[in-house]
Amino acid sequence: MKRRTARWVKTELRSAKLGDRRLDKRLAIIVEAFANLPQASIPQASGLWSKTKATYRFLNNDKVTPQNILQPHQHTTQHRVSEQKVVLAVQDTTTLNYTHLPQTQGLGHIGTDPRSRGIVLHTTLALTPERLALGIIAQQSWTRPHYGSAKKRRKKSIDSKESQKWLHSFCATEELQNKLPQTQLINVGDRESDVYELFLQASSCHSKLLVRAAWDRSVHHPQKHLWAYLESQPLAATQQVQITRRKEKKSRTATVEIRFAKVTLKPPRRAPALSSLSLYAVYVNEPHPPRGEEALSWMLLTTLKIHSAAQAIQCSQYYAVRFTIELFHKVLKSGCRVEKRQLQSAEGLRRCLALDSLVACRILSLTMLGRTVPDLPCSVIFEDSEWQSLYCFIHQTAKPPKAAPSLNEAIRWIARLGGFLGRKGDGHPGAIVLWRGLQRLSDISLAWITFRY
DSSP states (O other): HHHHHHHHHHHHHHTOOOSSSSHHHHHHHHHHHHHHSSSSOOHHHHOOHHHHHHOOOOOOOTTTHHHHHHHHHHHHHHHHHTSSEEEEEEEEEEEEEEEEEETTTOOOEEEOTTOOEEEEEEEEEEOOOOOOOOEEEEEEEEESSSOHHHHHHSSSSSSGSHHHHHHHHHHHHHHHHHHHSSSSSEEEEGGGGHHHHHHHTTTTTSSEEEEEEEEEOOBSSSSBBHHHHHTTTTTOEEEEEOOOOOOBHHHHHHEEEEEEEEEEOOOOTTTSOOOOOEEEEEEEHHHOOOSSOOEEEEEESSSSSSOOHHHHHHHHHHHGGGHHHHHEEEEEIISGGGOOOOOOOHHHHHHHHHHHHHHHHHHHHHHHHHHSSTTTTTGGOHHHHHHHHHHHHTTSSSSSOOOOOHHHHHHHHHHTTTTTOOTTTTOOHHHHHHHHHHHOOOOOHHHHHHHOO
């Protein structure tokens, strides 16, 4: 596993330019250490006290920024994106809680508790329509000096609000789109990204925008409002949508009705000087949810042209991919344990967060590979010593097969090492159990190499 990690680091960071070769080398050493032991503390991952001190010096170096830590990864991501016809640039926000670090300087307000302190993180993740993570397109992190009242926030211009994060993400997507005209990029956001200025910005760009609406906006149609207008449209299709398991809710299949139409939005009352805007709307609604279940209902607004039921269905499928970025945040918090990092400043934590984001992206990518290309021989990803020792450990035999098993088989065996039961209703293994299994596989393959020959 360590050799595979070293190869990944060499590929991912080959264009690193931190202004000093020693910093470039240290970046690779730290990322490799974090990738080998993502749940470990900095001293545990570093191993030696000299390496631990070097890591802390790197994280406290003002010449190092989160942006230039991510830059080589983004360059490699651009290459992966260029090989795809359609890529979804999914953006979302999460907060990281560091209230347990009262001595750390520069942390900001998060949540509703005035005593809470932390960092806000906004990531734009490149995903294929099959949910394979290609890499991070852009990442913003900041601290809030204070929240202020909702009434005061509403009166602010978009330039002085956190809502600007959605526009920054779209700008990064458009910049990448202009470099890769052969690939169609679609920026995808949840209800919080229902910002009129974002629609205006996207209306004249080559990259496309897909947002789940939060507001029943006024429209230039007889029905006057968005929801009423779409509900008046003829039924275009009936489709089954798989709803993944979330918290105490089990996974289930929802039967939804799909309607679509071209819609002209009026500008919001807070900014009447803005021009009206024509988009396409796709309404995905579950009319008869099971008893005790909340109905699946998405009102999607997009700059993609929707002229048929097939295009409307595809649009809803694109939006369903958005939930993968929530898994990315889960991996970042549970798999890489970013909220357990202990540093003296928020800036140091932000640098560390960029490093952990690279590792989280790799974990997520590996998790989805078994689903997107399940029949690929696992030897493409794993060393011979890894898949052979894995096979023998799982099957309790001393003789591995001549041909490598499929990637899907190997992924599920690794997940079993991490606690995945693989029962009928369990679905695909998740990122956390897979990464636990990879840690065990590292020890198993090392023992295999040590004692077999």
